[in-house]
Amino acid sequence: MSASPAPAPAASPTAPIRVEKGEATAEELAALAVLLFSRSAQAGPGTELGSPGTASWRPHPFHAPHSWQRT
Numbered sequence: 001m002s003a004s005p006a007p008a009p010a011a012s013p014t015a016p017i018r019v020e021k022g023e024a025t026a027e028e029l030a031a032l033a034v035l036l037f038s039r040s041a042q043a044g045p046g047t048e049l050g051s052p053g054t055a056s057w058r059p060h061p062f063h064a065p066h067s068w069q070r071t
Helices: 026-043
Strands: none
16 A cells, blocks of 8 residues: 655745754755745845844733722
């Protein structure tokens, strides 16, 4: 009994990169480097990445259990 392999999903420029746990081989690291270099080349020269700045979300400040009584 031979099962045909499932077809691979079509690659798209917005497809996420999946990282799995384990040790990468030299071939896998080379493939990752090619992928990252090709994606950076697609961005074109002069395309700036967003500044790291600050997070757009903030954790809520601590409120004591009785703080609702003060409002």
